[in-house]
Amino acid sequence: MGKEKSERLQTSLLNAAEKKVLVKLAKIQPRWVTSDFLTYFGVAAAVLYALFCWLANINVNYLWAACFCLVLNWYGDSLDGTLARVRNTQRPKYGFFIDHSLDAITTCLFCVGIGLSPMMNMDIALFILAGYLVMSIYTYLSTIVLDEFKLTYAKLGPTEVRLILIAVYILYIYNPWPDVTIPVMGMEWTVYDCIGALVAVILFSIYICTLAADLKKLAKQDPPKKYVKQ
Numbered sequence: 001m002g003k004e005k006s007e008r009l010q011t012s013l014l015n016a017a018e019k020k021v022l023v024k025l026a027k028i029q030p031r032w033v034t035s036d037f038l039t040y041f042g043v044a045a046a047v048l049y050a051l052f053c054w055l056a057n058i059n060v061n062y063l064w065a066a067c068f069c070l071v072l073n074w075y076g077d078s079l080d081g082t083l084a085r086v087r088n089t090q091r092p093k094y095g096f097f098i099d100h101s102l103d104a105i106t107t108c109l110f111c112v113g114i115g116l117s118p119m120m121n122m123d124i125a126l127f128i129l130a131g132y133l134v135m136s137i138y139t140y141l142s143t144i145v146l147d148e149f150k151l152t153y154a155k156l157g158p159t160e161v162r163l164i165l166i167a168v169y170i171l172y173i174y175n176p177w178p179d180v181t182i183p184v185m186g187m188e189w190t191v192y193d194c195i196g197a198l199v200a201v202i203l204f205s206i207y208i209c210t211l212a213a214d215l216k217k218l219a220k221q222d223p224p225k226k227y228v229k230q
Contacts (some may be wrong), residue, residue, distance in 0.1 A: 028135025050113035131203030
């Protein structure tokens with residue numbers, strides 16, 4: 001479907017500064033660096049991120065490498081579209097399709113990586129993944145139905161999410177709190193499990209609030225029709 005003419009709603013905290021940095025980076029890329037290369041580079045970085053998260057069970061300092069992979073993922077994932085626009089080589093339908101298809105894989109790798117790490121239980125990490133994927137689906141529905149491509153919610157976009165994740169990993173490296181557990185529904189959750197569950201709840205809450213607001217808007221645009229018996 002493409003929907004390449006949909007309005008891009010990007011209101012994240014770092015959006016203005018990030019755009020300037022990305023344009024500068026795009027202008028200095030060698031010719032052999034293409035948008036497709038950057039897209040796959042970002043996915044490869046996400047795979048390495050998940051690997052280093054798993055290795056952190058052996059040595060927690062592997063989380064530093066995982067954080068670096070998040071930076072590499074940002075480089076590939078955020079720069080691919082900017083590079084195409086700077087070089088005027090956009091492929092709207094192809095780019096939209098491949099970018100967001102691989103985004104789904106990357107999101108899974110991010111959350112599974114958290115679950116593979118010693119920081120958080122896998123069930124909590126998958127709870128976060130469910131919330132994030134619900135928001136992603138909603139974004140694509142808004143693109144089709146409302147012609148609004150919502151890249152941010154509550155002033156947070158993918159870049160801010162990566163930075164928050166890096167901050168939490170660094171906090172864990174220096175403050176793992178291994179002996180602090182909280183009983184929840186018959187299970188013992190760590191402090192980081194509680195943080196993860198809170199993040200998932202926030203994602204689902206944003207989804208519900210945004211859904212209610214957009215349904216109200218759509219109800220006015222597309223009111224119910226009266227049945228006329230033939």
